[in-house]
Amino acid sequence: MDLSFTAEEEAFRKEVRSFIRENLDPVTHRKVADGRIPSKDEIVAWQRTLNARGWATPSWPKDAGGPGFSAVERYIFLDELHQAPAPEPVSFNVSMIGPVLIQFGTDAQKDRFLTKTANNDIWWAQGFSEPNAGSDLAALRTSARREGDHFVVSGHKIWQGMAHHADWMFTLVRTDPSAPKKQMGISFLLIDLRLPGVTIRPIITADGRHEVNEVFLDEVKVPVDCLVxxxxxxxxxxxxxxxxxxxxxxxxxxTKHLIRRIKRLAGDDQAVMRKAAAIEAELKILEITQLRILDAQRKMTGPDPRSSVLKLKGVELRQAASELLLEAAGGQALEERTDEDPLGPENEEWLGTIMPNYSILRAASIYGGSSEVQKTIVAKTLLGLN
Structure with missing residues (x-):
C-alpha cells in the first residue's frame, strides 16, 4: 500500500494551488474564508474561470467535456479548493446532474445541457425532499401524469438549496402510484423553473440566511423529452x-481551515489548544484512511462504499471544529453581521459568522445521506451485517 503521492501528483497539487492564488478574486476568497456566501455572480465567475482551465467538472470524463481526473487528482483538486479556501464548483451542476446525464441521458440531452451546465450558463437545483419525504425519499408524493407529449406535474418540494438562483431543477416524481413498492413508479424529470405553475418561495433559516427554498408545482407541463x-x-x-x-x-x-482559525483565536488558552490537538489527531487518522481508499481507487472505478466512513467521520470532525471555534471566540461570536455587510478589516468581519456557521453545520449530519443511512451502508456492505 502506497500512501504517498507520486511526483506527478505533487506537481499537480502545486499547479492547482498556483492557479487558485493567481485567479481567484480576492473578495470572493475573503467571503469564503470568513464563512460568508459569495454572490451568484461571484460563484458563476469563479466556475467559468475554472471551466476555461478545464477544471470546473472534476468528476467528468474527458469524452464528456471533463478533465478526466483520476480519483487521486480529484481529491487533490478539491483539497486545495477547501484549504485555499475557494468556492467549489456548484455541486448540483457538476457532482449531481452532470454525471447523471453522462450515465443516463440521451444524446440530445447531453448536447443540450452538458456544456451549459459545466459553464454555469444553467444553474441547477435539486428537487428531491418533500415535507413528508426527506430521509425517507421514496415516500415522495409529487405526481406526474402522462398527457400526450408532456408530463403534468403537481406537488411540493422543500429545502432546495440555492433554488432562487436556479434556472432548472432535476426532480423525482411519482408516475405510477399503484406500484407495489414505493421505490418503484418513480421517474426522474428535468423541469424548467420558468414554466407556468412553478412558484419558488424562500426559507429564511435560524441564522438569518436565505440558502434554501420550497418549490410548488401546480399542473406544470413538462415535455416528455425531459425524462432522464x-x-x-x-x-x-x-x-x-x-x-x-x-x-x-x-x-x-x-476542517484544517477551521483549526487554523481556532489557533489564531486561542492564543495561550491551553485548554482550547489541547482540544484542537485532539481534533487534529483524529483528522490525521481520517486523512490516512482517505489516502488508503484513494490508493485502492487508483485501480478501480465506480463508487466505493467506504466513502460512507469518510462522510460520517468527516462531518463529526467539522462539527467538532466549528464548536471549538465558537468556544474560542466567546462573546465575539455574538456580533450581528449578515452576508450583505461590507467586508471590514482582516481579523474582524469573520467573527460574526462563527455562530451562524456553527448552527448551519448541524445539518451536515443529514445532507448527502444522513448519518444513520451511512451507518447502515457500513454495516451491510463493509461488515456484512443484516
Missing amino acids: GEENKGWDVTKFLLSNERTGIARIGM
Whole structure:
C-alpha cells in the first residue's frame, strides 16, 4: 500500500494551488474564508474561470467535456479548493446532474445541457425532499401524469438549496402510484423553473440566511423529452446520483481551515489548544484512511462504499471544529453581521459568522445521506451485517 503521492501528483497539487492564488478574486476568497456566501455572480465567475482551465467538472470524463481526473487528482483538486479556501464548483451542476446525464441521458440531452451546465450558463437545483419525504425519499408524493407529449406535474418540494438562483431543477416524481413498492413508479424529470405553475418561495433559516427554498408545482407541463432514464425507474438514477453526491464529502481541507482559525483565536488558552490537538489527531487518522481508499481507487472505478466512513467521520470532525471555534471566540461570536455587510478589516468581519456557521453545520449530519443511512451502508456492505 502506497500512501504517498507520486511526483506527478505533487506537481499537480502545486499547479492547482498556483492557479487558485493567481485567479481567484480576492473578495470572493475573503467571503469564503470568513464563512460568508459569495454572490451568484461571484460563484458563476469563479466556475467559468475554472471551466476555461478545464477544471470546473472534476468528476467528468474527458469524452464528456471533463478533465478526466483520476480519483487521486480529484481529491487533490478539491483539497486545495477547501484549504485555499475557494468556492467549489456548484455541486448540483457538476457532482449531481452532470454525471447523471453522462450515465443516463440521451444524446440530445447531453448536447443540450452538458456544456451549459459545466459553464454555469444553467444553474441547477435539486428537487428531491418533500415535507413528508426527506430521509425517507421514496415516500415522495409529487405526481406526474402522462398527457400526450408532456408530463403534468403537481406537488411540493422543500429545502432546495440555492433554488432562487436556479434556472432548472432535476426532480423525482411519482408516475405510477399503484406500484407495489414505493421505490418503484418513480421517474426522474428535468423541469424548467420558468414554466407556468412553478412558484419558488424562500426559507429564511435560524441564522438569518436565505440558502434554501420550497418549490410548488401546480399542473406544470413538462415535455416528455425531459425524462432522464426510463419512466418509473428513476430510483436507479437516484441511487447513482447520491453515490456521486458523497464524493469528497469528508472535506478534510475545510476542517484544517477551521483549526487554523481556532489557533489564531486561542492564543495561550491551553485548554482550547489541547482540544484542537485532539481534533487534529483524529483528522490525521481520517486523512490516512482517505489516502488508503484513494490508493485502492487508483485501480478501480465506480463508487466505493467506504466513502460512507469518510462522510460520517468527516462531518463529526467539522462539527467538532466549528464548536471549538465558537468556544474560542466567546462573546465575539455574538456580533450581528449578515452576508450583505461590507467586508471590514482582516481579523474582524469573520467573527460574526462563527455562530451562524456553527448552527448551519448541524445539518451536515443529514445532507448527502444522513448519518444513520451511512451507518447502515457500513454495516451491510463493509461488515456484512443484516
